[in-house]
Amino acid sequence: MKTYKRLLTYAGSLSGFLIPYFFVTVLVSVFSLANFGLAIPLLDMLFTSEESFKVNGVLLELKNFDGSIEFLKDYFYQEFGLLMNENGKLYALMMICLVTVGASLLTNIMRYVEKMIAENFRVNTISHLRTSVFKKVLTLDIGYLTDKKKSDIIARSTTDMTETENSLASVITFIKDPVALIIFFVSLIMLSYQMTLFVFLILPISGGMIALISKSLRKKTHSLQEKNGELLGVLDESIVGMRVVKGFNAEPYVNKAFKKHNDDYVNTFFKVVRRIELASPTSEVLGVFFIGVLLYYGGVLVLGEDPTLSASQFLAYLGIFTQVLNPVKSLTGNISRIQRGVAATERIFELIDTKPEIVNKADAKELKSFEKNIELEDVRFSYGDKEVIHGINFSIEKGQTVALVGGSGGGKSTIADFIPRFYDVQKGAVKIDGLNIKDYTLSSLRSHMGVVTQESILFNDTVYSNIAFGMDSITEEDVIKAAKIANAHDFIMALEDGYQTVIGDRGSRLSGGQRQRLSIARAVVSNPDILILDEATSALDTESEKLVQDAIQHLMKGRTSLVIAHRLSTIMEADKIVVINKGKIVEEGTHKELIAKEGGEYRKLQELQGYDR
Template identity: 35%
Template sequence: MKAKAFDTRLFKRILQYTKPYRLLFYGVIASAVGLAIFSALRPYLLKSTVDDYIKTHDAHGLLLYISLMGFVLMLEVLSQFYFVLWANVLGQDIVKDIRMKLFRHLLSFKMRYFDMAPVGQLITRSVSDIESIARIFSQGLFMIFSDLLKMVAVLIFMFWMNWKLAWIATLAMPVLVYITRIFQRKMQVAFEEVRLQVANMNTFVQERVTGMKIVQLFNREDIEAEKFRDINHKHRHAWVKTILYNSIFFPIADIISSVTLGLVVWYGCSLILGGNLNTTFGDLFTYTMYIGMLFNPLRQIADKFNEMQLGMISANRVFEILDTEDQVQQNGSIEAPSFNGEILFRDVHFSYTGKEEVIKGIDLSVKAGQMVAIVGSTGAGKSTIINLLNRFYEIDSGEILIDGQNIVNYKLDSLRKQIAVVLQDVFLFADSIFHNITLHNPAISREEVISAAKKIGIHEFIQSLPDGYDYNVKERGAMLSSGQRQLIAFLRAYVSNPSILVLDEATSSVDTHTEEMIQHATETLTSGRTSIVIAHRLATVINADKIVVMDKGLIVEEGTHAELLGRSDGYYRNLYDSQFLSEEKAN
């Protein structure tokens, strides 16, 4: 949906978020009304001062009116203070609620959504776009409302004082309104392009910073710099358009305002010199102020309208995500207990894109407490099994059961709580080791973490790090090796006390010492619970209760290591022989 400057439906939706802050909302309206009245009243008092007291040399009356003007000025200042304060606070309260709602919505999406959506764009929507929505209230809507009230109040005073001079100012307004409308349309298109280029730049920079090692390893610095130059140029070009339109509009608005003021002064002086008793020098003094107060808000409305357009465009982008229905269905009503761990895949079909199937009707049975290894070549569908078991993706057909109950019948959070996964590519947050293990779960104490670390044999490793369990591993665990990150992941899984454990390539690409620690951790974790181990290295799954061999989304063989190795022409035997032959050549 394309954002409109005055998209009524979208605007009403944004205003829905003001409901919890009605008192604050009405406070902003009240302060805007007071600001308009006191702003328009002050010049009128100047007219009375000039005509009634300065002209007649009435010192007592002059002092009274100056005091009155000072009092009105103080009321105007207070109105301005509360108007700006409450409008900005309201804007921040609203974006706080929208940001929270957006983040919770993102947390509920299927993995498929994140597979397709650029991370940089999601960051832009969640941070800068939402912040722009706040400007609808702090710099857009209420500012425009306040300026319009000022203009109405000024026009009322102008016609009440001298309708002949008021008509001169009024006749110039349609010209400025027409020019303002053209300016608004041009700026809407320009701002849409600006937001698009900002999102593109965020996406590009985020990906290159994340993949900086690849960029430098393959000497892509010059190529990536050239790509960024092109994106940066488009970003600059989009902003230059807005600058150009501003450079044209505001001088034209100033010229119209100055010409109108000149005509009012000329006509007013001609009336006074012609003996018109209804026109005074106080009128001219006041009208020089009123002209500015009438045209400056109109000029500023265009500027504030730009802010509102930015906010509306940003709101449209944010609501597009909020309106996306790609959540994991949570219709289950059964609280997942501490599973026995019996798992059954029954004629399961699945495809990531809805076209080519990755899992082609598999049947897989895992008994409670059993350790089952899944092996096969890259792309065979091994890791997909994990994604389906945790309901990161929904199957196309068939069913997956745990302890005889379809997993869709379990409450999603309770299901995932009973399944712990250790991935090959371990993700750690820029936080302490302790918090990366507990994930800020207050139910897990430091004593429990230390006890678990001792059981799986990594307590000494953690203690050897600076600050021990409080050691900050930095973004994505950059301060640790891949093997050390995997050990932390093992401990994270262990303290969650799962009923089912899944290890995905958890012992690949590590040194011998770390592999020994991981093997010990694996034995501790798998003891007494159902375990699914996915591995390329067949030496790590020899002792599995059952080995499942997959190829191109199908289960081609099942059995123990000895049974499968006994099949001379079997897939597993060929895989085993080729792997050990390559290792012998490497040695």
């Protein structure tokens, strides 16, 4: 229960829930009990002589109540006897019926209030938990999100969250059902301690059998959640990569992969379901068996030579006992749901407990302004045991444009990711104005930077919201100005609703060049001191590349820029070009200096792209 104890910390004020919920639960049980208690005088009035309602000379008063059920029985019989004497038997019968209807009405009103309190508690708890999960995802390192399957994180945030929400409702029954059981069992003991003692002897059999069924459920449920995450992963990848799937006629291949994961999920699901569904019929059969045994034993007490129970009391006892069975079945049936919830909640807490590796130092400073330069000093980095960045050294002076060029997989993007601390170097240092960037707070460091990547990251929102993303203080005038600088204003105004046009999932309603120009406009409006361009034009056609390149030139004016270039024609005017090969710097200089080197790496790259000296 340690998992649920932690889950309840997301509920806010527990006392604010428990006190009213406990109070209303007690009222529900009391009014339910009154319904069956009123059946005793009703049955006696209908089927026995009026001797039962004979009024004695000395009247009983409620202030003399001694806590016994006999007193309550004698008092109500006395009151109904008085009604019969004054108004006749039918009037007394009508009053019993009215009181019964009233008790039923109050029972259902309280039951409704009870459910509303429980639902409010459950929904708010899950809302707080869901918010915590999303906040955690936002703090996770780029490296973690790259290593982990996106589908697994989504599964923990959705499917597991739903499982936890359902199981929380079952946990609440462990507050409600024991209260009802205590009240009902006290009443049963007062009616007949012999029958109740017999019930206590046979009920544990049901609990033991349900416990055996649920024993292995938790482990199987944990496996089921993992299978569901894998299934979501295949579905997500197939939808995102549908152009490739159709382009390569790979539908049969993808379908086969999905079927395999789906079959694994179904097989695991049925293993879980077999255990879950076995609990309900087992408790149902046991319940009928117990009722049969009670009917016989109660008949002995009523019809024996020395009866200890009247027929009306026996029928009322059976009615109350049926109410006992419901919470007992609920408790035993909820064990399986709680076990499933534990497995799902543990997966959620695994995500919440993930510690980001890139965090602020305790004494981190604010980077208030960028004044001098960016320096990379003997920077090294490894993926696992394999070092991929080997002793990188170069600097970018304020106002300079430095380009990183080289073959794919050489480490250019990784080097660029060190500056905004998307990754942390493992050896060496990245410095801004002479101070290690780890000594600055992450938010202040990144507030001076703008990033434009090869893949335009846009959101299913309006053009305006995508440009002004994350910047509440930006005005409409700022957005339009940024769009004009990015060569985006004209095509935006040609859209159906201009700047208020919703651009679809990942900007799907726009062309590649339009998406990239929106990304550039977003960088313009943030007005960064340091600009990182990661192959921002490599995926575009010639016409779009020219428009985007013009926009980039506008963006780079007066800024310190690090440019990763695939098309070398775009960086000939850079102040410095750093050639990277297999994680090492092999050449460094201006375009003219590097192109003049016979057999140089940069010159080879230029010749491969058709450069004419």
